[in-house]
Amino acid sequence: xxxxxxxxxxxxxxxxxxxxxxxxxxxxxxxxxxxxxxxxxxxxxxxxxxxxxxxxxxxxxxxxxxxxxxxxxxxxxxxxxxxxxxxxxxxxxxxxxxxxxxxxxxxxxxxxxxxxxxxxxxxxxxx
Numbered sequence: 001x002x003x004x005x006x007x008x009x010x011x012x013x014x015x016x017x018x019x020x021x022x023x024x025x026x027x028x029x030x031x032x033x034x035x036x037x038x039x040x041x042x043x044x045x046x047x048x049x050x051x052x053x054x055x056x057x058x059x060x061x062x063x064x065x066x067x068x069x070x071x072x073x074x075x076x077x078x079x080x081x082x083x084x085x086x087x088x089x090x091x092x093x094x095x096x097x098x099x100x101x102x103x104x105x106x107x108x109x110x111x112x113x114x115x116x117x118x119x120x121x122x123x124x125x126x127x
Contacts, residue, residue, distance in 0.1 A: 001111040014116075021118060050078040054093075066099040067107070074111075078120070087120040089113060 001023075003016035024032075053075040060069040076089045096108040 001113060004113055004116045006116045015112065021113070048078050048080050050076065052076055062096075064098075068097045070095040070097050089115065089118065089120060091115070 001021040003019045003021060005014050005016050007014050054072050055075075056071075056073045058071045060071075062069060070093075072093050072095070074089075074091060074093055078087045079085070080087075091111060091113040094110045094112070095106055097104050098107040099105075
């Protein structure tokens with residue numbers, strides 16, 4: 001999830017090439033997912049209430065018949081405890097989806113947030 005920068009100019013590239021909010025590997029994602037089931041996952045105790053909305057899904061074939069480029073837009077909303085505050089993130093996801101053993105799997109995902117400043121308390125969610 002590269003940083004989005006605020007830059008001047010209508011056609012200026014506002015995605016940072018050298019910085020990211022996070023850059024995960026399969027191992028780090030597995031570790032993060034497994035951690036949610038431990039007592040040290042204080043951020044999810046009590047559990048948050050969250051929703052993921054996925055829209056505008058565009059699918060494009062590649063030279064590999066078992067692989068597809070998929071672009072989609074997301075809106076993530078989360079609330080905590082009895083707070084009236086709603087946290088949200090929104091943006092675009094660019095995925096490579098691969099068919100492996102008759103199942104479709106995410107081989108790669110790049111998340112482009114629309115916000116230059118992330119206002120959520122933490123990044124414990126999976127976008």
